[in-house]
Amino acid sequence: MSWHVATVVGTRSVTPTARALTLAVPGFAAALPGQHVDLRLTAPDGYQATRAYSLSDTGQDERVDVVVDEVPDGEVSPYLTRVARPGDQLEVRGPLGGYFVWHEDDPAPVLLVAGGSGVVPFLAMLRARRAAGRRTPFRLVCSVRTPDDAIERAEVDSPDPGLDVHWVFTRAAPPGWPAPPRRLTTDDLVTPGFGPDDGTAVFVCGPTGFVEAATGLLTGLGHPPGRVRTERFGGA
């Protein structure tokens, strides 16, 4: 699999720490929602750094959309969230990964569970579902610290037939929110039509601690481990 030259064509802040980037990438074939890419940056002396990022949109040849959340003291993410601007060049390899993927012709109900920037591959799934005009039952559960940390909340909350979105705020909730800030619980994951007996396909993405907690709740509810696909970031 080869590297493609990519040119930044758009940037947009989506939270105080996260930025959406759009890259024009001649030769890049359309990806499936849930897949990721490697991005490679090269310094003037030839030093290179490579990181993997989930795609936030898919389906278009020669275009790569990512949302990058800054890792404090990171090497690559602060460049992408603060420095990169239209016209800058880097390299892309992908699309990568054949397992953490939603296929739009799969009729099974889909339960998506995101912690923080773990929502990014799910944005690709929601956008693919909408673009294909599918009504596949989707439930998205998003856990974020504060309303400011919610990535693309307006888009995620916009009405979409068959899509049910549920937010969990762990540190600070919006004014008037019906629940106090709290961590994800079993109640957040129980919804008619998205249980283990409904053949639900479950995807969980987020920091390691969040994914461990969420998958523990899900398997406790009876979701077969083989139907729970995970993508983790960070250590434990």
Next chain:
Amino acid sequence: MAVVTRGFGGRRPEPEHQIPPGQFVVQDFPVLSAGPTPNVDESRWELTVRTETGEGTTWTWDQLMELPAEDVVTDIHCVTHWTKLGMTWRGVPVDALLADVETSADFVMARSYGGYTTNLPLQDLLDGQAWVAFEVEGEPLEPVHGGPARLLVPHLYFWKSAKWLRGLDLMTSEDLGFWEQNGYHAYGDPWLEQRYA
């Protein structure tokens, strides 16, 4: 040469310690797994080596603990680009498990609790290159990192070091494991950057 990324300086890896191309050094211990973490109690843990004729040899946890273990200090390289330097592991060399096994197989499928699989050439598990590891940095291996015991094959990308190990199936031909069927390289040498198929 590759395009230059304007405004990118980067941080240099520590000199004198070579790491494979495309890797960067981490201080924490990242976790990557395709599904939920299985919790396998040592009291019901078993490891079975099965030959190509179907003959199996099984070790319980207590039986594994009776085999001579080794301390292994090694760098770990993950296909997702992180490298962790100088980790200290403890485990039983796979040589000890295969010593009395009659086989003419050239390949192995490692199987995990939870259903994960990964394929390796048999010769990569022999001659002190691979272990069934149950401690890291002096502590029992946590479930999230593959405890109670995982395969440790540090000269290949870390997806080959199957977590929650329950079996080694000897094969006369090369079948592909879980990630190898999902876009990753059949062998996975980090120094040759064999990441993807």
